[in-house]
Each structure stands twice: as structure tokens, then as C-alpha cells.
Amino acid sequence: MDRLIDLIEMIAAAFVGIVALNTFAAIVMRKFFAVTIPDYYDFGRLLLGILIFWGIAATSYRGSHITVDLVWASAPPRYQRWIDVFATSVLLFVVTVQTATLFDKVLATYRDNILTYDLRLPNWPFFAIAWVGDAAAVFLIAIRTYRLIFHPEEIHDAKIKTTE
Template sequence: MTVSSDASPNGPGPVRRSTSLMDRFIDTIELIAAAFVGIVALNTFVAIVMRKFFAVTIPDYYDFGRLLLGILIFWGIAATSYRGSHITVDLVWANVTPRHQRWIDIFATLVLLFVVTVQTITLFDKVRTTYQDNVLTYDLRLPNWPFFAVAWIGDVSAVLLIAIRTWRLIFHPEEIHDPKTKTAE
């Protein structure tokens, strides 16, 4: 990890800029998830404009939208899992000592790792059966399995990011980028 001597926008002190391979991997996963948000929005926008102003329906736009939304969900799980920015209930967490908060975080992250790992295994089975059954889109008769495979890669990314979060929570808690922890102003 590299520490810059630039002043923080919140006051004096160094700004930490991480350049580790893990942090670049995490940032890449988040960028891919953001790209899928844009692709889903673009698909919807273009379909609506074409239908409304030109009376033209894009073939398979509904199937593409449905499949891309599935991809977005699994890549979104990957993006939110590491940062801890998903929906949480912090009633107990907020009322215990920092040491106990860390243990709660470790336990919760291990449970999440288990659940998402099982989900990833079952999603791979869905990719396999979709490929074997030759499931196709309605209009263009394109195979669905590549969309399922991209969603599965997002789920694998979620498992990796949750594993990284677990590792850091246990061995390097100072490297966690957690929105729950605030810096003193």
C-alpha cells in the first residue's frame, strides 16, 4: 500500500491511496458492475425511443433486457459484497465495542461467503443445463447460456471479493474500505 503526502479534503493528514493488486481487482469488479448498469439502461432507452418515435421494435430487446438484468444483479452482488454497502441491520453492531463489532463483521461475512458460494455452485448448474437444453431467445434464436455464464462470472467475482473481505477482516482490518467506519473530522 502506498501512502501519499497530499492533504486530505477533510483536514490535515495523509491520504491513503492503495495500489495493491487486490484493490485494483476490487475496483475492476465495481467498474464492470457499473458498466452493466449502463448497458441495461441503454437497452431500455433505445428500445423505448425506437418504439415510441419510429414504431420499430428491436428484436429480442425484452429477452436482452431480462438477461442483462440478471447479469447486473450478480455483478451488483459482487460490487456490494466487498464494500459492505448492501442492506444491513446494525442494531446490535452499533451498540457493542469495536472488538465485538469486528467479530460480528467476521461472522456475518463468513455466512455471506457460504451462501454466495452455494449460490455460485447452483448457478453454474443452471449455466450447464441452459447450454445442454439449447435455450434460445424468442426472435433471433440466440443462445441464452452465454448471458448466464457472464452472470456466473459475476457470482464467482462475488465469492472472491467476499473471501478477500474475510481475509482482510481477520488479518488486516485496517485495509477494509467500510462505509460504516467514519473518519474523525
């Protein structure tokens, strides 16, 4: 299971590199060679969308996303764990609904045959890759919720305490 989790995190990291490379290449080509990469802007925004959804998957499992821990920090360890369970359960619900809605968007983009501006490439494969990242987020959040409830010692968070 941990290998699959690491693979999902590596895919998210790869998309960070792809977005950065796309931006860097476009700037270098425009600045030094006066050449614009066709569909640079479309690729940039579509890849950024993919990056966001795969990033949700990577950060949600590790609990490394932005949190407000005012109540959590002042609670005893036993209550900290239940706050984490509640918060992760809410996150699981929200991301599951988001994944269902994004799937509808993938289908609509496919049916409407939305294309990029210059190269006339279909947008739906980019939306589909983003949806897979969102589905991976649901999977990882479900694993995190299960581990928080039944095996808190398996969570990779530094803040999770297994004492009660």
C-alpha cells in the same frame, strides 16, 4: 489486489449502463419510430440477471449492501468487528453455494439449447457471464473475510473500526 477489486466494480457499473441503454433505446425506438428492437425483452431480462450477480460482487466487498445494524451499532468496536466477521463468513458460504448452483444452471441452459425468442440466440453465454460475476463475488467476499480477520485497516468500509 485493489486494482482487481476496482475492475470488478467497474464491470458491474458498466452493466448498469448497458441495461439502462437497452431500456432507453427500446423506449425511444417504440415511441418515436414505432419499431420494436428484436429480443429487447429477452436481452433486458438476461442483462438484468447479469447486473444482479455482478452487483452482488461489487456491494458485498464494500459492505454497501442493505444491512440491519441495530445490534452492531450498540456493540463495542471489538464486538462490531467479530459481528462483521461472522456475517461476512455466512455471506461467503451462501454465495459460494449459490455460485455452484448457478454453474449447474449454466450447463443446463447450454445442454437444453435455450434460445431467445426473435433472433434465436443462445441464452447460455448470458448465464455464463452472470456466473462469472457470482464467482467474482465469492472471490471478493473471501478477500473481505480475510481482511476483516487479519487486516481490518485495509477494509474500505467507513464503519469498520480498527481499535479494540
